Amino acid sequence: MEKLVAALLGNYKTTILGFVTGLGLIITELIALLDGIETTVFNGELFLAGLGMITLGIFAKDGDKTSEDVTRITSRIMGK
Numbered sequence: 001m002e003k004l005v006a007a008l009l010g011n012y013k014t015t016i017l018g019f020v021t022g023l024g025l026i027i028t029e030l031i032a033l034l035d036g037i038e039t040t041v042f043n044g045e046l047f048l049a050g051l052g053m054i055t056l057g058i059f060a061k062d063g064d065k066t067s068e069d070v071t072r073i074t075s076r077i078m079g080k
């Protein structure tokens with residue numbers, strides 16, 4: 001749990017960027033899948049790339065933070 005909080009919030013910049021980038025891909029592909037228009041085709045590779053971007057964003061460390069920074073931020077969030 002603490003590791004997930006550290007990954008999500010201790011490095012919030014990469015988390016936000018990953019979500020923005022990944023959701024853009026995922027939503028675009030879901031629209032293509034569900035819009036009922038034959039010329040727009042669902043692309044599974046892009047859909048998975050979107051999921052990958054979100055996962056990467058969650059677990060990537062912000063460039064301006066040390067491991068100690070993340071530990072301190074996580075402890076504050078978790079109230080320890």
Ligand SMILES: [Ca+2]
Binds near residue numbers: 033036039040
């Ligand atoms: Ca379509």
